[in-house]
Amino acid sequence: MIRSAAILGGGVIGAGWAARLIENGVDVTLFDPDSAAERKLSEVLANADRAYAKLTLAARGPKGGHRFAPSVAAACEGADLVVEAVPERLDVKRKVYAEAEAAAPADALFASSTSGILPSDLQAEMARPERLLVAHPFNPVYLLPLVEIVPGARTSPEAVERATALYAWLGMKPLVLRREIEAFVADRLMEALWREALWLVHDDVATTAEIDDAIRFGCGLRWAQMGTFQVFDIAGGEQGMRHFMAQFGPCLKWPWTKLMDTPEMDGALIEKIARQTEEQAAGRSFRELERIRDDNLIAVMQALKVNDWGAGETLAAYEKKLFDQGARKPPEDLSRPIRTMERRVPADWTDYNNHMNEARYLQCFGDATDAFMRIVGADADYIASGLSFFTVETHIRHLGEVKALEPIYAETQLLEGAGKKMRLFHWLRHADGRLLATGEHMLVHVSLETRAACEPAPAVAAKLAEIAALHAALPAPEGAGRAVGQPR
């Protein structure tokens, strides 16, 4: 999609963009005059690395590189994408665009991370304003899918199209706004809630921790998967939204929120809120809290992926892209055991013994079996056509322990592949070569309609026969044919 990006500004947002781009194979050049920028970026990249190891089991391509440039112009040379994430001042941003345009390729896309300045104002003094738009992300940028795409009056439809494709490719959910409005959509919603929350703290109705609990044990759980309108539509019962609005519409006129004013952000209020949020942190550092937040976001998105809904659907689409990329690799040498699985051990695969749980060994072998099935042509289309292989018997030797986030892989030898039968032998190894387990599996080819055994389709049978002939020349694996507890 793109190969290189300039990132102007290395704060929370700029560093977050850098992490997302690098994790997706884009080379990043960053400019930030802050002397701590390199340290901060390396901390964000470490957290992002940790997060991506958990986010998806799909094999990812090589990461992009990163370097720092001494100026805006130096950062922008040769960049396919210019990401602006400098402070929220129109004059500062316009100055940065002038320097960037002088150095960047004529067709580079310009994306501002502004939270609220109108793109028409941002592009007003640009030489090529048609290529600028707002791409407003949300912290943590490397994990949260939402990005608001806001074109200005002079932005070209082609730039919007390029941006939409680019951010989807980066695993995001681009929301293209049809109308320019200060603060766009998401921040307006957040700010409305935030202002009310400030009043509640100001008036000592509740502490920051209590307000946060009111969110994360209630509406926050709902909003992770449906927005306020769909939630209320369901709450309206059988008559839906019309009933809900008839019932609760009048409350809007009641003094239920402090809608007429904002609290004075004086020193006393700032101190109160800062003190209360420090208490919530309970001594955890900001990077620790980031990791907790990231683990939770990943878990929530993975949970929604199971239901193919909302942010889970976005994650699934991203993974599909990664799997497809992996599938485009040239076919392997089929005369040796075939590499069928490669991943890091997800953190939640470990158990009370602090190592990968025994069931996950079989999950690895199951995934290796699936990959082998794809190699012989028993892929998603084949299964959709009503044919598949079912495992009928399994033997596992657990030979070594492996811990969370360690890299592992599987190799597979076909012991038998004729008629309805397919017998596989998998080795599961640590990336350092250490043997962790072996798995021997008898599969039977079935019709998904009758759930009974049947012959594979000719193409699958032929591919199986081809690999079986090649693997017949390999030595029989040590441990094949064993029963549990049998002497060596």
Place this chain on the structure above:
Amino acid sequence: MIRSAAILGGGVIGAGWAARLIENGVDVTLFDPDSAAERKLSEVLANADRAYAKLTLAARGPKGGHRFAPSVAAACEGADLVVEAVPERLDVKRKVYAEAEAAAPADALFASSTSGILPSDLQAEMARPERLLVAHPFNPVYLLPLVEIVPGARTSPEAVERATALYAWLGMKPLVLRREIEAFVADRLMEALWREALWLVHDDVATTAEIDDAIRFGCGLRWAQMGTFQVFDIAGGEQGMRHFMAQFGPCLKWPWTKLMDTPEMDGALIEKIARQTEEQAAGRSFRELERIRDDNLIAVMQALKVNDWGAGETLAAYEKKLFDQGARKPPEDLSRPIRTMERRVPADWTDYNNHMNEARYLQCFGDATDAFMRIVGADADYIASGLSFFTVETHIRHLGEVKALEPIYAETQLLEGAGKKMRLFHWLRHADGRLLATGEHMLVHVSLETRAACEPAPAVAAKLAEIAALHAALPAPEGAGRAVGQPR
């Protein structure tokens, strides 16, 4: 905790309370003059049943019963808890309390579900006002953990204490407010966001679907696990909340939200919103949408449980209570194969073949092994002391398919239990008796410090020997000692 509850009002909230109470073994008597109340309740109970089957794998006690009463008084007779969920009119609620107090036991707790009326106003005319408080839940009441507990001026501390214990026992997160305020805390936050969202639709900035996406792909994911303050504290970077407020505080004064007014809820706006939310539903019925929402909420809470955070912590505490209840069962007859596992197949345990994935068979056997370990005394304390059993070899025969939500159980026979070795044979069956799989497992007793084999503690060795002697009299299981692909 309590045995019976009266529920006054069978709308979305009253029926939701009924479902949560019934799922937790409380008998419910409901009064609602609506002729459709029985049908509506049965639909809510069906959705709640479905949800609880997925929510937790812990065995639950018997469900409570339910019946309808012809009057408020008849519903309240003998009730430990009176749940008021009638329309939001102070006069209506006061009238209901008068009738309820005349019939209910003197020590029954009164809990109003009001979204915003002050408890001091609710209790003003009561004979025993000290027992009334607001317990404000959130839809779906049977799943969302948050309940705002708001005492009135005359509510006794003892009533607050009883309510807090009761709702925690029901698996909820009681948030006790220290100050009475109209609409309490959570609804004020939701209403502030909702008002802003209404303006965005009114002004055609965005559709309801776009606004919902701005929530569920962004801030909603964050708010499922941390509230607005902790999120912004982290967004502040190294200097935390103080930096965040210095940077974004001024925006509050900018025209970023429509803070000065609410839109006129006229027919045109109501129609526009109703039409747009209908489009979002894409032809799904309201009960279908409820099930999608419930599946997502369950998945999110279960995901957070893995991280022991927020709503996941609440779910874990609820499950621990259920497990503890189950653990109080008298020990089983050890001379026969021992029932070691019982559950429904979680929906996300199924794969592209639309049946329980092969790895989950080993998870079932692993859980059965864990249960057997607890029976011989190798429990959590034993493991914390540095000793455990590791599985070294496994043989599985997959003999039958099982689908999502079907009930299954495991029984276990000890084939060998002496010295460092423990060899187990598990049968996995459908509740209808159908054999789904067998598992044979060799385990070795280990020191968690050296990760090497060692002798079990004397008590564990003795219990193992006792069961080994009893099980030696049982016939050898069919399939024990098999290797993969071996002829029968």
